[in-house]
Amino acid sequence: xxxxxxxxxxxxxxxxxxxxxxxxxxxxxxxxxxxxxxxxxxxxxxxxxxxxxxxxxxxxxxxxxxxxxxxxxxxxxxxxxxxxxxxxxxxxxxxxxxxxxxxxxxxxxxxxxxxxxxxxxxxxxxxxxxxxxxxxxxxxxxxxxxxxxxxxxxxxxxxxxxxxxxxxxxxxxxxxxxxxxxxxxxxxxxxxxxxxxxxxxxxxxxxxxxxxxxxxx
Numbered sequence: 361x362x363x364x365x366x367x368x369x370x371x372x373x374x375x376x377x378x379x380x381x382x383x384x385x386x387x388x389x390x391x392x393x394x395x396x397x398x399x400x401x402x403x404x405x406x407x408x409x410x411x412x413x414x415x416x417x418x419x420x421x422x423x424x425x426x427x428x429x430x431x432x433x434x435x436x437x438x439x440x441x442x443x444x445x446x447x448x449x450x451x452x453x454x455x456x457x458x459x460x461x462x463x464x465x466x467x468x469x470x471x472x473x474x475x476x477x478x479x480x481x482x483x484x485x486x487x488x489x490x491x492x493x494x495x496x497x498x499x500x501x502x503x504x505x506x507x508x509x510x511x512x513x514x515x516x517x518x519x520x521x522x523x524x525x526x527x528x529x530x531x532x533x534x535x536x537x538x539x540x541x542x543x544x545x546x547x548x549x550x551x552x553x554x555x556x557x558x559x560x561x562x563x564x565x566x567x568x569x570x571x572x573x574x575x576x577x
Contacts, residue, residue: 362534363541364567365520366548366560367421368398374555375411381561382568386412387443387545391422391433397552398545406437419443419465427455434460441465443487450482457482470503470523473511480515487543490523502529505536512539527562531570542567 366378367387375386389398390405400408405420412418420439423446424430434442443465444453457464466483468475469490476486488508490501502524512519518540521533526547534542548563550556 362539362567362570363520364564365417365419365541365543366545366555366563367419367522367543368396368545368549368553369408369555370398370400370404370553371555372408372411374557374560375408377555377557378560378564379413379416381557381564383416383560383564384541385417385419385441387419387421387543388437388439389421390437391424391429392445393423393425402433402436409437409439412440417441421445424448427452427459430456431459434462443467445489450478453479453482465520467522470508473507476511476515476519480517483517485518485520485540486515487520487522488539489543502533505533508539509537512537525563527559527566530563530567534567534570 363384365385365387366383369375369386369388378386388405388408390400390402392399409418417440419441420437421443422433441463445467453466463484465485465487466479467487467489470488490503508521520541520543521537521539522543525533525542525544530542544563548556548559
């Protein structure tokens with residue numbers, strides 16, 4: 361069953377809309393050294409994550425420079441899951457996991473499969489994305505889904521597919537890569553940081569409809 365994450369929430373009504381249409385996970389971005397219309401300060405992130413109801417996963421998405429920075433932000437925002445982007449070593453991730461009690465998702469670039477392999481035994485889940493030079497996501501660019509599908513079959517960690525996903529292509533992406541989950545941010549927005557509720561509804565529905573079309577491995 362392909363899980364669906366909608367990322368980059370900055371408003372309570374967007375969180376509520378994504379939950380209402382059946383998103384499995386709600387992403388909130390904070391603590392990133394890049395200019396993003398989806399990023400909020402830690403206090404705001406804590407408020408938004410607190411509004412995620414039971415049985416839906418609240419995910420803090422961040423780009424820490426050190427394990428200590430990641431741990432402090434988790435303590436301040438209290439997410440269900442931590443998602444780390446940017447240059448982070450496997451040993452850094454191990455240090456974070458030794459301290460926090462949440463599962464950790466590590467973002468890796470689709471063009472660097474060796475990075476995914478390096479984190480495979482450390483991360484709880486890997487997010488394969490089309491990142492920019494800083495390692496940030498939200499670029500709106502797709503990548504080779506069939507190649508990512510090869511990683512899905514090779515790696516032990518569950519793989520979330522991200523990068524340029526929209527209501528119009530998410531079903532094809534799932535059929536090509538057969539991921540554990542899919543993740544959209546800019547592809548379901550009316551403008552930067554503002555979710556298009558109809559697009560979110562279509563994205564979730566089409567991802568759910570695609571589940572039955574994916575052949576069992």
